[in-house]
Amino acid sequence: MSKVIGVFNSKEQAEKAISSMREKGFKDNEISIVSKRENVQDNGGEAGFDSIADGTTTGGVIGGIAGLLASAGAMAIPGVGPIVAMGPIAALLTGAVGGGIAGGLIDMGIPAAESRRYEEEVKKGGILVIAQSDDNKVNDAANIMRANGAYDVKAE
Structure with a gap:
């Protein structure tokens, strides 16, 4: 299985890319997202946050990444702070909290130096999107990410 990883500056860019990947046939179990969890507040007993997930919970991109919410996890990563994955x-990441985001990416097969660089991007507020599938679909995902504003796009 091949993978492509890219960083987005805004959740709108990431949501558009994910919606386009799903239109190309990517399934929820082929797409991963890591974003800083910002502005935690109380929403009637449930924690809310300004992150990639907000658009789906408020109806902004139903169908775009809504299916991924079932696997969403909020956690605190030492040195990074609160994130949602x-x-x-x-x-x-749940199993690699001690190793941070880089540890989870290394477990996915991303080289250590690149994993640390991507962790730094998330620390700075970037939104990481990873797609895993066969080679043809991964090439499509890389093109979709770039077309929607991703930078530091790398196919493995």
């Missing part, structure tokens, strides 16, 4: 990477 969705998709297959959520389980890896």
Whole structure:
């Protein structure tokens, strides 16, 4: 299985890219997202946050990333702070909290130096999107990410 990873500056860019990937046939178990969890507040007993997930919970991108919310996990990563992770990477980060985001990415097969660089991007507020699938679909995902404003796009 191949993968592509990219960083977005805004949740709107990431949401558009994810919606386009899903239109191309990507399933929820092929897409992962990592974003800083910002502005935690109380929403009637449930924690809310300004992050990639907000658009789906408020109806902004129903169908775009709503299916990924089932695998969403909020956690605190030492040195990074509170984050939210969705998709297959959520389980890896839960098990790699001591290793941070970089540890989870390394477990996905991303080289250590690149994993640390991507962790730094999330620390600075970037939104990480990872797609895993066969080579043809991964190439499509890379093109979609770039077309929607992703930077530091790398196919593995």
